Amino acid sequence: MGYLVSVIIPVYNSEKYIEDTIKSILNQTYDDIEIITIDDGSSDESAKVIKELISIYKGKKTIKYYYQENSGVSIARNSGIEKATGKYIAFMDSDDLWKDTKIEAQMKMIEKTSMKACYCGFLDFFQEDNLTKKRKMKLLSGRILYDFLKDDVICWTGTWVMEKSLVDKNNIRFTENCNWGEDLEFFFKIAAITEVCCVGEYLALYRIRPNSLTTSSSFLKRSEDIHVLINLDKWMKQNADKLIYKNIDKISNLIYQFRIPFSLINYTYAYINTSSNEDIHKNFNSVYEKLYTNHMKNLSLINGLKSLKLYVKLYLMRFRLYKYRPRKNLE
The missing domain is CATH 1.20.58 (Methane Monooxygenase Hydroxylase; Chain G, domain 1)
Structure with missing residues (x-):
């Protein structure tokens, strides 16, 4: 029996992807996981999809659903942090995916190094062509802040696992009412207060959709x-x-x-x-x-x-x- 990991997912109009996203967490080889979904005022069928999964996996897996009026991704993530009961927390966007061994590999690395936070490599996943591509990045451990600021280390939101006490004791939260960069700020702060270990594998997939490319x-x-x-x-x-x-x-x-x-x-x-x-x-x-x-x-x-x-x-x-x-x- 390992430590509980709370996976926080802000959800906004993700009916087409949220089932695959949640199932990629349910399929993790690490068992002690709770999934916390924060519905940020979706107007599609996202809630219905999540509630159906809750019903299907009732008694087997822990999936929690919470609704809030549309307030933005930062408030949704912060709400998830408050509701998380695990010793560790992880973040995932509602259309992205994890490989099955992600959490297990990271928890083993945390145990091995005694560090309080861990990230891994990630792949760009081009949905239209069903192709993945590696980004050029260093996968470093220890004091990574300087490399992080220099853009040599790329620690995307969906690659992290960390002790919840890090964010609680240091009052670190995602900046509210911020459209861009709130995730970078959050993880720069984490890298400033603790050494970070790294799993040198590409275990997360950042989905790139044709209709979601930056305009x-x-x-x-x-x-x-x-x-x-x-x-x-x-x-x-x-x-x-x-x-x-x-x-x-x-x-x-x-x-x-x-x-x-x-x-x-x-x-x-x-x-x-x-x-x-x-x-x-x-x-x-x-x-x-x-x-x-x-x-x-x-x-x-x-x-x-x-x-x-x-x-x-x-x-x-x-x-x-x-x-x-x-x-x-x-x-």
């Missing part, structure tokens, strides 16, 4: 996660006594000199490369503000080649944007 307009919105990063820097300084890192300035420098420009540049670059000339012209002021914000002045070579690539992208975009300028020339 060009949403790339501009995604750059709003810089506010999350600014808040993260403040949190690090306010909670310095809780961190396993003593050089707070190094963390702050990585946030401001790399991670914030990284977000602004990459999302704006994606927007420009997926948008029509007409759309770019229409959103000229918004794009201009992102490419000439004071945050760009902080960009440095702190992250070597990755930082250099950001400089290249930045100047390519500024050059391209020049032809879309209004009558007034760019400064």
